[in-house]
Amino acid sequence: MRGKPTLRDVAERAGCSITTTSNILQGRSHLYKEDMVQRVLSAAHELGYRPNSVARSLARRRTATIGVVLDPQHARLTHNVYAHDVLDGILAFLEPRDYDIRLITPRTNDPAAVWRRIDNGSIDGAILIAPVMGSPLLEWQHYSTLPVVAVGSTLPEEYLLSQVDIDxxxxxxxxxxxxxxxxxxxxxxxxxxxxxxxxxxxxxxxxxxxxxxxxxxxxxxxxxxxxxxxxxxxxxxxxxxxxxxxxxxxxxxxxxxxxxxxxxxxxxxxxxxxxxxxxxxxxxxxxxxxxxxxxxxHDRYQVGYLAAQMLLHQIETGESRPQRMLLPGTxxxxxxxxxxxxxxxxxxxxxxxxxxxxxxx
Amino acid sequence: MRGKPTLRDVAERAGCSITTTSNILQGRSHLYKEDMVQRVLSAAHELGYRPNSVARSLARRRTATIGVVLDPQHARLTHNVYAHDVLDGILAFLEPRDYDIRLITPRTNDPAAVWRRIDNGSIDGAILIAPVMGSPLLEWQHYSTLPVVAVGSTLPEEYLLSQVDIDxxxxxxxxxxxxxxxxxxxxxxxxxxxxxxxxxxxxxxxxxxxxxxxxxxxxxxxxxxxxxxxxxxxxxxxxxxxxxxxxxxxxxxxxxxxxxxxxxxxxxxxxxxxxxxxxxxxxxxxxxxxxxxxxxxHDRYQVGYLAAQMLLHQIETGESRPQRMLLPGTxxxxxxxxxxxxxxxxxxxxxxxxxxxxxxx
DNA sequence: GCCTGCTATAGAAACGCTTCTAAAACTTCC
DNA sequence: GGAAGTTTTAGAAGCGTTTCTATAGCAGGC
The missing domain is CATH 3.40.50.2300 (Response regulator)
Incomplete structure (x- = not known):
């Protein structure tokens, strides 16, 4: 066993097949005898086994990662107070659900390049932060089939984008x-x-x-x-x-x-x-x-939170009709x-x- | 061809092997005759082929992604002005090098859980943002072998962490x-x-x-x-x-x-x-x-920029002796x-x- | 004309996991 | 006591790449 322990190492140590190991480690232990379960669990623990998320993503065909894309216009986070709050809301929703966030900040206006970067199989969906007029992000339809939600811009219907924004x-x-x-x-x-x-x-x-x-x-x-x-x-x-x-x-x-x-x-x-x-x-x-x-x-945090929720819903149900959600200001x-x-x-x-x-x- | 086109689809269309296709698409076209190169390139273009980064990561054993980890203490980005500037610097360095950023905001103080989340094979290295005293992030040595750079906290030597901070x-x-x-x-x-x-x-x-x-x-x-x-x-x-x-x-x-x-x-x-x-x-x-x-x-942007640079250096050279870099304030x-x-x-x-x-x- | 040494291409084995399918092993029932 | 079912386990085929190694094809040298 060179490098990190793999499923195979754990299986060998527990004296069973990879399948068994995988199943038990994923919590399907009701399929096996208590004895087997214990053997696998302790083998994994002894080796300090940690599943490799890349391999898992490839096999499962989902990455448990969502992309947060900043418009090239305001790719510098620093003074973009808006993005911070929204990002916090997104994180708050996603973290407990074991989703990760990939931060994407395209520096070009070429939509093909931008979308090649966004939709390369590494995320299950994307949240577009405040796309402005003429943004390559809005070319979504031509370049990607990923579920997408835009926040911070209430866009005309024809973009066919789901959106969460304040009213x-x-x-x-x-x-x-x-x-x-x-x-x-x-x-x-x-x-x-x-x-x-x-x-x-x-x-x-x-x-x-x-x-x-x-x-x-x-x-x-x-x-x-x-x-x-x-x-x-x-x-x-x-x-x-x-x-x-x-x-x-x-x-x-x-x-x-x-x-x-x-x-x-x-x-x-x-x-x-x-x-x-x-x-x-x-x-x-x-x-x-x-x-x-x-x-x-108005509650920017909530905007992020709801956008993440909406996106996850789309990812999990496959629902793709664009929705718009507007939050009232006070x-x-x-x-x-x-x-x-x-x-x-x-x-x-x-x-x-x-x-x-x-x-x- | 269901779903997204894969390398195999491109190869079939171009009438050559997957190897050839992969090589050419990675820019190793000097290995092949001009004719072949053209066939592959246009097949890829016609199909709208985009390489799947997850599969690529698995095969290459590197992900071209680095993790940016916020201390659980200040996981809410919102009021953490410091983090914004640093993040901008990191992004600025990484973007042109085709590295992506995974934002990780652990919400627990259990170091094992935190590091299981950070070091799960999905990143090549991590930047720890301002770990505070007692932070699970500092338990690094016991849980991970990833290259790591801490910013925003000048830590005692014994943590054996590379660091970039202001003086x-x-x-x-x-x-x-x-x-x-x-x-x-x-x-x-x-x-x-x-x-x-x-x-x-x-x-x-x-x-x-x-x-x-x-x-x-x-x-x-x-x-x-x-x-x-x-x-x-x-x-x-x-x-x-x-x-x-x-x-x-x-x-x-x-x-x-x-x-x-x-x-x-x-x-x-x-x-x-x-x-x-x-x-x-x-x-x-x-x-x-x-x-x-x-x-x-002081230049927080620069701190982020240099930290990213230091981290990439460590990743690419395998150099692992902790370094400390302190920037002067004005x-x-x-x-x-x-x-x-x-x-x-x-x-x-x-x-x-x-x-x-x-x-x- | 056969061997050497190229170049151009292809095959196939990884990478580490999931999961479908099949096969053992064990019950149970008439 | 054997067919039928049920539980437990394993085999093996993917997922989409990369890359090592092998093999054609084709010069040139003697």
Whole structure:
């Protein structure tokens, strides 16, 4: 016996066949006499036998491993707070079920290469983390027959992908609704990264609710961001130097809201006294730092957990009809959004005029 | 041909043997006539053949996968900023070399179970992320013969583990040195998590430098934290209500420093006017939020990158003597540490007295 | 023209496990 | 006491690769 002990070594030592050994070691010991069972068990223990998972995977035709694939766009985990929470949820579900995780971070945009890497027989299914528009991950159908679940992007139906995500639309709608209820009429918006579906969904919800309330959206108050906090600060710079200002600004995510707040501090514009700011995501460090940001909180951990569950279900049942599962977000009211009528009547009192003067949906 | 095409299918289609096919597909085409090579290549392409990595691993006796193992203590990735950066570095090194990563998060403290999970033939080596004292990961020697590299913990030699880490001792020494150079004599310290080696190393360096300068360390100014920001805030509460205060406080990491700063703000104690605060780690969000924290910056990404490199070297050469590699940290001077003599002479002017009155190393 | 020494190709044995199928060994029953 | 059944065990064929070794085919040298 050179190297690691194999099933054959155990069998020899116990004086029985490989089959017997394999069966007993897999827990099918009711097939054998107590005596045999003991012999095998102790032989295995004495040799320190550990089954080789590669050989097992080959024989069983399943690997008990699932792939977690990061979009090439945001393959650097570091600043991808989203991925951490989701990954935690995935791990939490999979670990007790003896599934392992293979982390795949393609660095190319060639879908054939990407999928060759993902679907090479080493995983039973994959979770795609937040594929963006144009991502090679979305070419799934042409390159793989693996069960797949996408998280963090609510994709159009035609991609035929199962998905778990938060309900961006409903959450942003309720946030906007609430800001309006605080008496704000003049509301600005900082948009998220243009390649993220969520950015569009959040913007659309904002506009819809504004329209429902008959409030105009002034395009000079709608600024492009990219979900990064610098872009929030930049947008703040752009916005705050305008002649007329909104009384409130909704940022498509917290990172940008944090950047926005910083810029406000820099320019010595008090929040929420001069302007109200809302975010979306309820990120850890904003909370940690006591920024008291009013925002939408949602359970990313749960997204990961449910995605893993959905994927395992697909793997085990062979069910392949794509499903979509949307989790609700919760409005968290803190202190960066004030009542509009309590505002100092700086340039912001224009607000009331705007309600009439506004032009488009 | 049911299911995925195999090497045999390609061979049949190309009208040659499996060996030939395998050789050509692995790039050994100089062995064959151009004609044959073309036949095989196009057959493979037409069938959409993709080699099965599990079978390949079994035959080659290597998996081209390395395991990244999180200590059960901090298996939740979410708030483990450290792990993200390291993981990024690991990925960056491994991806272009066609190695994959298996993420392993044991949830138990039984070393046998943990190592059964890690070393089951599915990986060629492992990187252990920040094993803490008493971690089952440290039992390595008894349970595995896999090449292993530990990162994020500078362990005692007797564990016989290769390691890559930052030089906690040197970095904390230079930070302390610098604070002293700013004229501070009365310096407090907030300790890190007692199970982390780094916490002890940082504390020891602090004490040593203080002693070298003949400065006493007042034990009522040395408070236990746990690397979490809440613990920093708590320690601040404990410290700041004392009769005599230090003029500066060094926190064993940034998270605690952030907590400390928040508490200061809460208590309306101006930093650095009333008290100076230093951190260690230079975390992203502290920077992001413009806290201007004076701290030690170090390259966690690089730690991961080098660890992966070291591990691959061990795997490929069979070299197994444990090596240790320590990366230097860099002092980043921002604004939370002021010159001591520029301080308002609040209770803090006691400082000068302390230099004499102090008691112990 | 036969042996030597190439090159080009194929056969077959691993790798370590699972599992289907078959065959011994032992009951039981009429 | 032998057919029929039941329990216990073993044989052997995969799983899809890699790779060692063997064998054709075909020059060239004497």
């Amino acid at each position: 961006n639309d409903a959450a942003m709608a309720s946030l906007t609704e609430w800001v309006i209820q605080q008496g704000h009429r003049a509301i600005g918006f900082i948009k998220g990264h243009p390649l993220h579906w969520s950015a569009h969904q959040r913007e659309r919800a904002f506009r819809r609710v504004m329209a429902q309330h008959g409030l105009p959206v002034r395009e000079e108050w709608v600024l492009q961001g990219n979900y990064g906090s610098e872009s929030g600060a930049y947008a703040a710079g752009q916005l705050l130097c305008q002649k007329e200002l909104p009384t409130a600004v909704i940022c498509a995510n917290d990172d940008m809201a944090v950047g926005f707040l910083q810029k406000c501090r820099e320019l010595e514009i008090p929040v929420p006294d001069a302007i109200s700011v809302a975010g979306f995501d309820d990120i850890y460090w904003a909370r940690q730092l006591g920024l008291q940001l009013t925002t939408i909180q 409005l968290v009211v803190r202190r960066t959004v004030a009542l509009a009528h309590a505002l100092a009547s700086v340039p912001i009192s224009e607000a009331t005029i705007l309600t009439e003067g506004g032009s488009r949906l | 906690n001792d040197a970095a904390m020494a230079s930070l302390t040195e610098w604070v002293i150079q700013q004229g501070h004599r009365a310096i407090g310290f907030i300790k890190g998590h007692p199970l982390h080696w780094s916490a002890h190393q940082r504390e020891r360096a602090f004490r040593r430098v203080m002693a070298q300068h003949g400065l006493p360390v007042r034990e009522e100014w040395v408070l236990q934290g746990n690397y979490g920001s809440e613990s920093g805030a708590y320690a601040a509460g404990q410290l700041l209500c004392q009769k005599e205060l230090p003029t500066a406080v060094i926190c064993a990491n940034d998270d605690m420093a952030v907590g400390f700063l928040q508490k200061c703000r809460e208590l309306e104690i101006p930093v650095p006017d009333a008290i100076s605060v230093a951190g260690f780690d230079d975390i992203y969000w502290a920077r992001q939020l413009g806290l201007q924290l004076t701290t030690i910056q 002092l980043v001077v921002r604004r939370t540490v002021a010159l001591a003599h520029a301080l308002a002479s609040v209770p803090i002017s006691e400082a000068t007295i302390l230099t004499e009155g102090g008691s112990r190393l």
